[in-house]
Amino acid sequence: MAELEAMGRQEARHLGLASVSERTLKRMAARYAEHGLIGMADGRWTPAPTGHRAITEEVAEAIRAVHAESLHRSKLSMKTRERLVHQYVREKFPGKEVVVPHYTTLMKVWREWFGSDGARQRYVRSAAAVETGWGRVVVSRPGQVVALDTTPLPVKVLDDVFGEPIEVHLTLALDACTHSLVAFRLTPVSDSSVEVAMLLRDVLLPLPMRPRWGPEMEWPYPGVPAALVAELAGHPVAARPFFAPETVTSDHGSVYKNHHLVQVARTLGVDLLPARMMRPTDKAACERAFAGIQSLLLELLLGYPGVDVADRGADPEGDAVWTVREMEHLLATWIVELWQNRRLEQYAPPWDPGGRHSPNTLFAAAAARDGISLEIPRPELYYELLPVHFVAIDRRRGVKVGGLWYGAGEPVLEPHRGLPSARTGRHRGKRAIHRDPRDCREVYFETGGTWHALRWNGLPPGDDVPTFSDARVRDVLREVARAGLRPKADHELLPVLLGLVAASPLTSADVVV
Numbered sequence: 001m002a003e004l005e006a007m008g009r010q011e012a013r014h015l016g017l018a019s020v021s022e023r024t025l026k027r028m029a030a031r032y033a034e035h036g037l038i039g040m041a042d043g044r045w046t047p048a049p050t051g052h053r054a055i056t057e058e059v060a061e062a063i064r065a066v067h068a069e070s071l072h073r074s075k076l077s078m079k080t081r082e083r084l085v086h087q088y089v090r091e092k093f094p095g096k097e098v099v100v101p102h103y104t105t106l107m108k109v110w111r112e113w114f115g116s117d118g119a120r121q122r123y124v125r126s127a128a129a130v131e132t133g134w135g136r137v138v139v140s141r142p143g144q145v146v147a148l149d150t151t152p153l154p155v156k157v158l159d160d161v162f163g164e165p166i167e168v169h170l171t172l173a174l175d176a177c178t179h180s181l182v183a184f185r186l187t188p189v190s191d192s193s194v195e196v197a198m199l200l201r202d203v204l205l206p207l208p209m210r211p212r213w214g215p216e217m218e219w220p221y222p223g224v225p226a227a228l229v230a231e232l233a234g235h236p237v238a239a240r241p242f243f244a245p246e247t248v249t250s251d252h253g254s255v256y257k258n259h260h261l262v263q264v265a266r267t268l269g270v271d272l273l274p275a276r277m278m279r280p281t282d283k284a285a286c287e288r289a290f291a292g293i294q295s296l297l298l299e300l301l302l303g304y305p306g307v308d309v310a311d312r313g314a315d316p317e318g319d320a321v322w323t324v325r326e327m328e329h330l331l332a333t334w335i336v337e338l339w340q341n342r343r344l345e346q347y348a349p350p351w352d353p354g355g356r357h358s359p360n361t362l363f364a365a366a367a368a369r370d371g372i373s374l375e376i377p378r379p380e381l382y383y384e385l386l387p388v389h390f391v392a393i394d395r396r397r398g399v400k401v402g403g404l405w406y407g408a409g410e411p412v413l414e415p416h417r418g419l420p421s422a423r424t425g426r427h428r429g430k431r432a433i434h435r436d437p438r439d440c441r442e443v444y445f446e447t448g449g450t451w452h453a454l455r456w457n458g459l460p461p462g463d464d465v466p467t468f469s470d471a472r473v474r475d476v477l478r479e480v481a482r483a484g485l486r487p488k489a490d491h492e493l494l495p496v497l498l499g500l501v502a503a504s505p506l507t508s509a510d511v512v513v
Contacts, residue, residue: 001025016042054101055109062088063106067114075121078107126277137273142366143243145176145273146203147286148250150191154294156303156320157327159188165303165317168324170293170331171195173203174286178362179347180241181289181335186328193260194437197385200268203245204377207336209236210329217336221364224372232374238336241363243373249273249283260387267384285347297334383444383451386434390427393417397489398454399433399443402470403477405490406433406443407454413445437470458490458497468497475500 001022004012012018031039055063066084070076076084082103089098100106139145150171159166169191173183183202187195206229209218219226219237229237248270250256257274265272275282298304303320306312313319322330340360348357349365357365389401395418398407407413420429433454435443442453459465476497480487487493 052101052105052109054099054105056098058089058093058096058098059085059100062092062100063109063113067110071125075117078110078117079103081110082106139176141370142175142177142180142241142363143245145247145249146182146245147174147176147283148172148196148199148248148256149283149286149290150187150253150255151290153186153298153327154304154307155298155301155322155327156305156316158320158323160323160325163323165320166324168327170290171199172286172289173199174289175241175359176285178241178359178366179285179289179344180359180363181339182241182243184331184335186324186331188324191255192437193255193258193264194385194387196255196261197264198382200245200248200264200270201377201381201385204242204268204381206233206237206242206376207240207332208233209238210332213238213333213336217333220360221367221372223367224374229374232376239340239360240336241359244268244375245270247271247273249275251275251283252277263388264385267381292339293331293334296338297331380451383434383446386436386444389433389435389443390423390430391433392420392430397457399431399445401433401435401443402437402440402473404440404473404493405457407445408457410452410454412447412452413454416447439467440470440473441465441467456490458492458494460491460494465494465497466501468501472497472500 004017004020007015007017009018028040033039062085065088066081069084070081082100085106086100089100101109137145148171150169153168153170156165157168158164166188169187169189171185171187171191172181174180175182183199185191185195185199185202206219217239219229220239221241226237245268248265250272252274255261262272264270301322303316303322304313305316341358344357344359344362348355349362391399391401393399393407393413393416394405396408397405398410398413399405416431421431423430423432431445433443433445440456441459442455445452445454476493479496479500480493485492485496
């Protein structure tokens with residue numbers, strides 16, 4: 001109190017301390033001990049809203065009834081809603097004098113109760129129809145929520161094998177806490193569940209340093225030296241966070257809600273939290289990241305076709321000069337060097353809204369507060385995340401997966417040939433075989449904690465046959481059935497496969513990037 005009395009009257013008034021007594025200070029000290037800093041706030045300066053005196057119970061009922069009706073109609077103007085409120089009052093309360101307030105008051109109350117009218121009508125209708133049950137998610141640590149999304153890359157790129165311009169899809173994994181781009185994938189033609197599974201695996205793995213990356217792009221986060229991280233990973237690590245995600249949110253695309261990805265989430269111990277239907281705001285940060293990558297990088301590249309057909313260049317396919325591998329390296333370099341160090345204007349943390357923060361500084365602050373978990377997954381995780389097929393082992397030909405036979409003469413299958421497994425339930429007596437649908441030359445079998453590769457029976461000695469996907473396998477089997485052939489062994493399918501490759505070169509889906 002002596003310090004307050006010694007302070008000038010005008011200065012105390014500017015600080016809001018002109019009318020503070022000793023009892024007020026004691027009450028503030030008690031509230032601070034009980035509620036923390038928020039207990040110091042004077043409730044008289046922030047009174048609770050008392051509502052609008054002009055909005056009676058009858059008028060409030062009319063406004064809510066008009067809002068419920070307008071959800072199922074086309075978008076209406078506020079003037080039309082005002083007429084509907086007047087009509088409801090006249091029909092509902094015919095013998096009562098109900099005064100409907102002015103148009104400006106109705107518009108103000110409507111916005112206070114139901115928000116602005118900026119959203120599309122179908123989005124508003126879908127949001128009102130869905131009960132989320134979990135409310136708003138408050139993100140406080142890296143990895144708590146990772147948003148996934150896929151969009152066509154707005155740049156024409158060249159195929160790595162034949163140099164033809166193709167369209168690729170960009171899949172991003174964005175950490176909702178630090179806004180770090182923790183993983184990405186470029187997928188020719190379209191994405192698939194195995195690509196999303198490998199994307200989640202990339203989130204757990206440290207990013208290796210690449211050629212021509214300088215020391216400024218190496219692991220920079222305090223508390224854990226770069227040499228220690230490099231020793232654990234087995235290679236120098238770039239400046240990109242890696243961690244085990246807790247929750248993954250995505251839209252309702254088929255690649256994000258199939259059985260394979262559910263099994264991947266169960267293997268990784270990740271919770272799947274799908275966004276609400278037709279509500280892109282549930283993963284707005286990921287949508288904004290796509291727009292940032294396009295405006296800051298992709299628009300500067302040759303082969304950019306524009307956002308609209310009317311804005312399209314004369315020949316964007318002819319302007320394409322970047323291959324898929326070069327584009328992947330360019331995106332990785334740009335993310336590590338620029339995105340992770342770019343200032344976040346609208347995404348500043350609540351504990352320092354006026355500070356200058358980037359994804360790297362936010363991750364460093366979280367690491368200083370909670371520490372960093374340097375748990376690097378084992379290499380066998382790759383096989384565990386592949387799609388699994390439950391089949392029986394034939395004594396002579398091995399296992400049949402996707403229409404092809406694998407493992408004839410493999411010594412690792414000898415103890416299991418013709419014998420049922422100890423598995424019960426739906427796949428009783430069968431063996432679990434994992435396969436990468438992007439490369440059908442071999443499948444993988446686990447026994448005794450060790451994974452073994454089983455080659456396709458139709459492969460010749462050596463590695464003279466290029467990779468081919470399950471889509472190419474379906475073409476081969478369809479061609480064999482159309483020609484009326486009855487092959488006795490898979491090596492008779494090899495000429496058909498090579499004939500299809502010669503007639504129509506390998507598609508982009510046959511090439512593993």
